[in-house]
Structures are given as structure tokens and as C-alpha cells.
Amino acid sequence: MIESRIQITVRYAETDMMGIVYHGNYLPWFEVGRTTLLRENGFPYRELEAQGYLLPVVELGSKFFKPAVYDDTVTVITRVKERPLLRIRLDYEVRRGDDLLVTGFTVHGFINKAGEPVRPPVAFTEKMRELFRSEGEPAAGK
Amino acid sequence: MIESRIQITVRYAETDMMGIVYHGNYLPWFEVGRTTLLRENGFPYRELEAQGYLLPVVELGSKFFKPAVYDDTVTVITRVKERPLLRIRLDYEVRRGDDLLVTGFTVHGFINKAGEPVRPPVAFTEKMRELFRSEGEPAAGK
Amino acid sequence: MIESRIQITVRYAETDMMGIVYHGNYLPWFEVGRTTLLRENGFPYRELEAQGYLLPVVELGSKFFKPAVYDDTVTVITRVKERPLLRIRLDYEVRRGDDLLVTGFTVHGFINKAGEPVRPPVAFTEKMRELFRSEGEPAAGK
Amino acid sequence: MIESRIQITVRYAETDMMGIVYHGNYLPWFEVGRTTLLRENGFPYRELEAQGYLLPVVELGSKFFKPAVYDDTVTVITRVKERPLLRIRLDYEVRRGDDLLVTGFTVHGFINKAGEPVRPPVAFTEKMRELFRSEGEPAAGK
Numbered sequence: 001m002i003e004s005r006i007q008i009t010v011r012y013a014e015t016d017m018m019g020i021v022y023h024g025n026y027l028p029w030f031e032v033g034r035t036t037l038l039r040e041n042g043f044p045y046r047e048l049e050a051q052g053y054l055l056p057v058v059e060l061g062s063k064f065f066k067p068a069v070y071d072d073t074v075t076v077i078t079r080v081k082e083r084p085l086l087r088i089r090l091d092y093e094v095r096r097g098d099d100l101l102v103t104g105f106t107v108h109g110f111i112n113k114a115g116e117p118v119r120p121p122v123a124f125t126e127k128m129r130e131l132f133r134s135e136g137e138p139a140a141g142k
Numbered sequence: 143m144i145e146s147r148i149q150i151t152v153r154y155a156e157t158d159m160m161g162i163v164y165h166g167n168y169l170p171w172f173e174v175g176r177t178t179l180l181r182e183n184g185f186p187y188r189e190l191e192a193q194g195y196l197l198p199v200v201e202l203g204s205k206f207f208k209p210a211v212y213d214d215t216v217t218v219i220t221r222v223k224e225r226p227l228l229r230i231r232l233d234y235e236v237r238r239g240d241d242l243l244v245t246g247f248t249v250h251g252f253i254n255k256a257g258e259p260v261r262p263p264v265a266f267t268e269k270m271r272e273l274f275r276s277e278g279e280p281a282a283g284k
Numbered sequence: 285m286i287e288s289r290i291q292i293t294v295r296y297a298e299t300d301m302m303g304i305v306y307h308g309n310y311l312p313w314f315e316v317g318r319t320t321l322l323r324e325n326g327f328p329y330r331e332l333e334a335q336g337y338l339l340p341v342v343e344l345g346s347k348f349f350k351p352a353v354y355d356d357t358v359t360v361i362t363r364v365k366e367r368p369l370l371r372i373r374l375d376y377e378v379r380r381g382d383d384l385l386v387t388g389f390t391v392h393g394f395i396n397k398a399g400e401p402v403r404p405p406v407a408f409t410e411k412m413r414e415l416f417r418s419e420g421e422p423a424a425g426k
Numbered sequence: 427m428i429e430s431r432i433q434i435t436v437r438y439a440e441t442d443m444m445g446i447v448y449h450g451n452y453l454p455w456f457e458v459g460r461t462t463l464l465r466e467n468g469f470p471y472r473e474l475e476a477q478g479y480l481l482p483v484v485e486l487g488s489k490f491f492k493p494a495v496y497d498d499t500v501t502v503i504t505r506v507k508e509r510p511l512l513r514i515r516l517d518y519e520v521r522r523g524d525d526l527l528v529t530g531f532t533v534h535g536f537i538n539k540a541g542e543p544v545r546p547p548v549a550f551t552e553k554m555r556e557l558f559r560s561e562g563e564p565a566a567g568k
Binding site for chain 1: 160162165167170191196199200203204205206209
């Protein structure tokens, strides 16, 4: 499993008249978590796009337990739990201290600039194999 | 089943550098669909809040098949398929002509201004019973 | 002068915890007004971009008199008061019935996809000359 | 003069199909700068609201010199140049390294929860007098 953590402070712009963060505004936070995880694991999303790969969201889901409010500093925890093959799934938790506020996931496919599905870059696939082997597979298997 | 349709024209602000609508920006469209459905069925959300009821999102999900792009006019179709009891679930489709672009759902609970779970207003419950009886239940049941 | 009007219904997503529309969320409404004005005058912005022209904002300003709130239907009035040469300036009013809520303006330059300043397309310049001649210049001047 | 600096990393959600940050999305960055400046000077905006004071924007303006793009880390510099009396004006610069990308300002009035204009809290006025006296007025004047 790969995991990454990043802190976000809630903007006034992200609240709604209910006095809490608008539900749709957690998705950019998930994106911040995703960007952080990819960067920390050697694949900045910016470079993936520069190489001609796009990672559009094909599916997402989210559950809301407690609301975040203006000026809260929350932690977004992002995880890739299974080695990505043609698609990559990321899971997210938004926490304020020990409180679990929101969970979610996104699934992404790889496409090229023409919008056609493509295989991930070889370097990405190799890196993921390495990351998931190092922690997940039995030593004897190597 | 209750159903409602509303057209939305894509704003430039809703696109991202991928050249398509940012995935998180479909959620405000679902909200426009929801607002329309409630208004058309006699329960403007604005009045629900004025009466002290809030309907925060407790769960949501979405699948993305084809992207909407700037200046597209799309139709958001919103449905309540089952009579809401303590929670209400809405299902959404975003279509451009015959093309299905995105599907999604949201589940909402009723809370009061203090953030405590409450029963829906009696008039709402009665109206829903009426709407779902009229189409869904056998005539003999009345 | 060219003028265009379009109605917008306030989304919950556009409000903030002050219970009113977040000030930054008027800018996408100005953009809706701009898109409408260009379309109604024969130059859909979508086609300008397809022809390789971009119109980034180089300056903007806004004044806020009264707030718009959720579910309000407001009218955005967009005007081009002077014939655009290398730059185009648009002025906006947001009204709710007779009430003036917000005024604003944006100034745009023409650039190409490489980000370099360019002259507007000839057809655009011609069309603007025609529109502003027809209403603004004395008949004897033709 | 009071000054505050804060770094922001550009989110994908903040870009548009032009490949740059959407002009309206700089306003939440100004707000982050404002929140930071108020907090660093002993008046967290969160507490001002808790005490019943709101600071809606009554006027704003912005100029755009160079665009910020996805994953850039920029610095927002916020300044209060003159001692606020009934209104407070803040000036902003967005920089990427030495490059000046965007400038802007916002002017805010104080209102109460009923939406009526009010004087700033006495402690705020006192604090501002102190901050601006300490740096701005001649020593002999004390």
C-alpha cells in the first residue's frame, strides 16, 4: 500500500450557507491528496500530462460523517491499496485530529491527448510493481 | 417515481486544463436537478430551510462515461425512485442529446439547525406518500 | 453599444457561510453574460477558440451593493460600450427585478495558443465596426 | 503597513480549458491571504464572525500579468497599507518566485448578522491604531 498525507485549511469560499464545507468541495481536496501521493512516489501528475498521459476520473464515491467548517485544518490521507494495472483506484480519508469527517475514492483510467484509452507509461507500471512488491509480496517469491 | 429535467449550459469556469468539465463540477449540476425536482413537487428547498430543515449529503457516487465540454447544453434528469422515509435518495443522469455522459446519486438526511437528525416535516412525508401511492401502489390498496 | 441579457438561478454551491453568494462566484456569471453576448452577435466564443484565438482576462473589477441569495433568479446584463480594437471591455450588471445587486467589468486581450498577443480575427473586427457604426455614428459619416 | 505571506499550490480544479488558472479562482487565494493576515495580527476572521461581525466584500479589482498553472507554488502577499476605519482595504500580489503574476485589492465593510453596517469591534480598532502607530507615525508624535 502507498500512503500520503497532506494538510488543508478550509477556505471561506469552500463553505456554503449551511455553514459547512459544500459536499462537492471535498473533491478538489481528494485531488490535492492524489497529486501529493503521485509526487511523493516519483510520478508528478504534471509530468504524466507533459508525457501525453491524462488520468480522467471514471468513477467516484464519498461518505460524509461530520462536516468540516471554515478555518479548520484537516488532514487528507490518500492510499493506493492495490497495484494499479489499467486503472488506478485511490482511497481518501479527511480527518480533523482524530475525527473522521469524510471518506471517498476515485478510479482513473489512462488516456492519451486524443481521448483514447492507453496503457500506463512503462516507467509507471515498473515503479508500481516495485512499490507493491517491496511491501506486499512474500520475500521468498523474489 | 418522481422525475424532473433541467437544461444546463456548460460554463468556462467549469472546465479544467483537460479541456472538459472538472469531475467535481457535476455535483452542483446534480444540486440544480435536486432543487428543480423539489420545487416542481411542491417542496422548494429554500422553504424547507426557512422552516428549519437542512438536507446535508451523507453519501454520493458518480460514474463518468463521456465528458461534457464548454458551451454544451446538457440535460440533467433527476429521479426519486423510492419513497423517502428518514433519508432521501436521488439519482441523476447527465445527457447531451441521446448521449449518456454521467450518472450519479446523492443520499440526504434531515437535520435541524442545531445539526441534529430529525424526521422530515409531516407535510413532506404526506406529499411523498401521496406521490408514490399514486403511481406505485396497486389501486386496490387505496 | 451591444447589450445582452441572460437569467441565472443561484445555486447552493455558489453561497457561502455568510448565507449569500460568495463574491468570487459572480465572475462565472459575468462569463455567462459574455458568452451570451458573443453568441448573440455572431461570434460564439467556442468558435473563436476553435479558430485559435483565446481571450484571457487582463483586468477586472466589481462593486457589491446587495447580495444575491440561494434560489434567486437574477438577470445578468452585459454591454460592450465602445468598439473593441486590440482589447475588448465588457460591463456587467446583476439585477434582481429592479434591484441592482452587483456591477463589474472585464477587459480581455486576444492571444494565440502560444500565448502571444495577436490582432482579433478580421471577421470579428469587421463585425464590430458594423455593429458600432450602425448605432453609434452619424448617418452622414457613411 | 501590515504584511503577510502565504504559499499556495495550484489545484487542477482551479485551472480551465485555457490551461491556466481561471481568473475567478484568484479570489479565494486573496481570501486565504486575508485570513492569514488577520490571524497573524491577532484577529482571526473566524473569531470576528463568532463575535457577530461579518466582513463582506464591497469592492474588488484585479490585474493579470502572467498566468499561474497547475502545480505551481505561488506566494500570496497581502498588505493593509492604511489604517482601516469603517472599511478595510487589502492589497494582494501573487508571485511565482520573482515573477509578478497577478495583483488585486478588496474593500470590506463591517456588518452585523442582521446585515446592518456597524463599527468594527473596539479591540480591532485599538489593535489597528497600535499597529499603524508603531510603524507609520513619527516618534515625536507619541
